Amino acid sequence: MEVSEVLTVKLKEMLKPVNGFHMNSSLTCLRILQAVLELKKEEDTIIISKGHSAPAFYVLLWKMGLISDEELMSFAEIDGLPSHVTRGLPFIEVSSGSLGQGLSVANGIALAKKMDNKKGRIFVILGDGELDEGQIWEAAMTAAHHNLDNVVAIIDRNYHQLTGHTEDILAKEPLAEKWKAFGWEVREVENNVEKLKETIIELEKINDRPKVIIARWNW
Amino acid sequence: MIESFREAFGRALVEIGKKREEVVVIDADVKGSTKTIYFEKAFPKRFIQVGISEQDMIGTAAGLAIAGKIPVASAFAVFLMRAWEQIRNTVARDNLNVKIVGTHSGFSDYMDGSSHQCLEDIALMRVLPNMKVVVPADAYATKVLLEQIIDTYGPVYMRLGRDYAPRVYEDGTKIKLGKANVLRKGKEILLVAAGTLVHTALNVAKMLEKLNVDASVIDMHTIKPLDEKTLLNYAKRAELVITLEEHSIYGGLGGAVAEVLSEKLPRRVVRIGTVEFGQSGRDYLALLDRYGLTPDKIYQKIVQVVM
Numbered sequence: 001m002e003v004s005e006v007l008t009v010k011l012k013e014m015l016k017p018v019n020g021f022h023m024n025s026s027l028t029c030l031r032i033l034q035a036v037l038e039l040k041k042e043e044d045t046i047i048i049s050k051g052h053s054a055p056a057f058y059v060l061l062w063k064m065g066l067i068s069d070e071e072l073m074s075f076a077e078i079d080g081l082p083s084h085v086t087r088g089l090p091f092i093e094v095s096s097g098s099l100g101q102g103l104s105v106a107n108g109i110a111l112a113k114k115m116d117n118k119k120g121r122i123f124v125i126l127g128d129g130e131l132d133e134g135q136i137w138e139a140a141m142t143a144a145h146h147n148l149d150n151v152v153a154i155i156d157r158n159y160h161q162l163t164g165h166t167e168d169i170l171a172k173e174p175l176a177e178k179w180k181a182f183g184w185e186v187r188e189v190e191n192n193v194e195k196l197k198e199t200i201i202e203l204e205k206i207n208d209r210p211k212v213i214i215a216r217w218n219w
Numbered sequence: 220m221i222e223s224f225r226e227a228f229g230r231a232l233v234e235i236g237k238k239r240e241e242v243v244v245i246d247a248d249v250k251g252s253t254k255t256i257y258f259e260k261a262f263p264k265r266f267i268q269v270g271i272s273e274q275d276m277i278g279t280a281a282g283l284a285i286a287g288k289i290p291v292a293s294a295f296a297v298f299l300m301r302a303w304e305q306i307r308n309t310v311a312r313d314n315l316n317v318k319i320v321g322t323h324s325g326f327s328d329y330m331d332g333s334s335h336q337c338l339e340d341i342a343l344m345r346v347l348p349n350m351k352v353v354v355p356a357d358a359y360a361t362k363v364l365l366e367q368i369i370d371t372y373g374p375v376y377m378r379l380g381r382d383y384a385p386r387v388y389e390d391g392t393k394i395k396l397g398k399a400n401v402l403r404k405g406k407e408i409l410l411v412a413a414g415t416l417v418h419t420a421l422n423v424a425k426m427l428e429k430l431n432v433d434a435s436v437i438d439m440h441t442i443k444p445l446d447e448k449t450l451l452n453y454a455k456r457a458e459l460v461i462t463l464e465e466h467s468i469y470g471g472l473g474g475a476v477a478e479v480l481s482e483k484l485p486r487r488v489v490r491i492g493t494v495e496f497g498q499s500g501r502d503y504l505a506l507l508d509r510y511g512l513t514p515d516k517i518y519q520k521i522v523q524v525v526m
Contacts, residue, residue: 087313093285098308104275105309108282108290111267115243115288135305138275146267 010072011059018076021083022052028158028217029053029125033060035196036123036154037091043120045093045109049102050127050156051085066090100133102126103153107139110148121204124153129161132170137182143210144183151210152203153184154196158217175214185211191218223382225322227358229254231365232291233261239369243283245269247276247294253322255293273298277305277319284315289369295328296321296378297337310374311347318368319344320377325415325465327381329506332499338492341413342470344376345443351375352443353396354464354472356387356417360394360440367396378414380465383503385418387438399446401453405433408521409457411450413439413472416463416491422514423463427521445475451484460488461521465512468492489524491517 007030015021029048033056036046048057058081061067067081067090074080084097094105106124113120130136143151157175159166166172179186185206189196196215203211236242236258245267250256259266267283269276273294280290292299299306299321310317321340328335344352353368353375355361361379368375387402394400402417403424412420417438424434435453439446454460460480462473473490480486493510500506507513511520 094281094309095313098304101274101278101281101305101309104278104305105282105285107275108279108284109286110282111279112243112283112286112288115264116286135272135274135278138269138272139278142269142272142275142279145270 007059007063010062011055014059014072014075015055021076022055024158024160025050025127025156026053026056029156030056030059031193031217032125032154032156032196032215033057035193035200036125037064039197039200040123041120043118045120045122046091047094047096047102047106047122047124048085048092049096049124050099050130051096053125053156054083054085057085061090099127099130100135103136103139103143106151107143107146107148110143110150111146113150114148120150122151124151126153126155128155128157128159128166128172129169131155131172140179140182140184147208148210149207152200153210153212155212155214157214179212183209185209186214187211188214188216190216220386222358222384222386224355224358224361224379224384225252225254225381227361227384228320228322228365228379229257231362232258235366235369236262236265239289241287241289242369243267243288243290245276245280245283245290245292247271247273247298249294252295253293253320273302274305277302277317278309280317281309281313281315284317289316289318291318291320293320293322295335295337296324296340297335300337300340300343303343307347311349314349314373316372317374318377319375320379322379323381324378325380326497326506326510327383327503329500329503333496336497338465338467338497340376340378341442341464341466341472342474345470345475349374350443351441353377353441354413355379355440356414356438357384359386359388359390359392363394364396364440371396380415383415387418387421394440397441397444397446399449400438400440401435401449402438403434403436405435406456407432407458408434409453409460410434410436410463411439411460411472411476412436412463413442415465416512419512419514419517420463423517423521426514426518430522432525439472439476442472442475445479447479447483450476450479454480454484454486457486459524460486462488462490462492463517464492466492468494491520
């Protein structure tokens with residue numbers, strides 16, 4: 001599956017009636033979700049912490065034949081597809097939409113899996129703007145303290161947050177060093193879905209700490 | 220006999236842990252104060268420490284529940300409330316099987332003062348869809364209700380005081396989640412209480428006998444869902460309904476009772492509780508007296524209203 005023009009066009013078509021609701025966030029997240037969905041094994045879990053990127057997820061579900069064209073176009077209509085990620089959708093374990101909470105939930109699932117000796121990675125997609133939320137860093141400490149090597153966080157580093165450039169609103173850099181200092185295995189990937197997938201696979205070998213991929217999109 | 224809410228909670232958790240392997244306890248670095256430390260000692264692999272981070276604790280509990288565990292997240296009630304939005308958006312919205320136990324509620328953390336005294340939690344938890352709200356009256360009720368909370372699917376908030384838990388119930392008394400306990404059947408006045416003020420309500424009812432006022436006393440240990448049937452049954456025969464709680468009169472038990480009665484059986488309702496923040500005190504009962512929540516002060520207030 002490629003992030004084709006078709007998906008981008010579909011995303012835009014879907015978001016046209018709602019004035020492009022979180023279009024930019026969805027366009028970059030589309031690439032991360034594509035990589036994760038392609039690599040997802042049955043025992044893996046996906047948490048879309050940046051819940052406002054739900055449109056990206058929907059077009060991928062549409063591409064996979066899990067939701068119809070009609071359902072896709074019901075985005076944000078009453079009784080239609082919810083504007084933010086909501087439990088009950090395929091692959092979705094927890095509702096999001098309030099930023100900063102997904103990593104804690106991922107940790108909880110990871111801890112339960114470890115207690116029960118169960119396999120499976122927990123992919124958690126974070127926004128770069130979302131990193132402003134203090135709970136992310138609480139959860140980052142928890143994951144490292146408990147050696148949750150089954151947690152794979154992917155940061156959608158698109159440099160945009162609601163009212164401007166991330167570094168103008170609240171500087172995040174040096175991001176990699178921050179995560180390293182918190183005890184995480186860190187990788188950085190630039191503008192490349194295939195490289196992102198390779199990195200996810202490569203990180204499977206690391207088994208003593210949580211992992212984070214900073215997926216940078218210069219656009 | 221005076222026992223301790225937190226001791227009862229800590230010991231009950233261990234007993235439950237022996238029977239239910241899915242029970243996992245999460246702590247925000249207050250295990251010695253909440254007494255979840257007993258669970259950690261008994262089941263170290265099922266005890267999770269997240270440090271001083273209540274918001275992360277609630278999210279972690281949500282994840283554990285998603286993975287099939289029955290997490291019990293416990294901390295001081297007031298600090299759990301800083302995770303209200305996490306409780307709303309992640310736990311209650313998805314109807315996850317997370318049990319939240321707030322200790323040191325009301326004025327019971329007397330020495331630590333207003334920052335540590337939680338007088339708003341019932342209101343905050345009661346407003347959330349899917350959430351049940353339970354306030355045991357004594358140590359025995361804490362144990363019995365906790366067992367039922369663990370056995371009932373869905374998010375629950377249980378509110379506990381610290382140590383002052385005068386016995387209301389004999390061992391073996393039936394207490395059922397969602398069903399109010401009628402402790403005294405009277406007329407004229409109905410006292411509806413929760414938590415520590417149930418024992419106080421019984422004392423007040425005895426004092427009212429001197430005035431030939433015959434009062435009913437109900438322990439409304441489950442504030443949500445409220446046992447409307449029992450409330451309406453006993454309010455029918457009363458001219459005056461008085462609610463008693465170690466909590467703000469806004470949105471707590473008093474609010475819940477007033478909402479039901481105003482719609483279904485209009486009665487005069489007097490809400491006894493607090494309207495302000497607390498303060499430090501060296502003695503819990505002296506602090507309760509300062510805020511008008513001792514039997515004497517409540518009796519005086521009722522006399523003023525009745526006379």
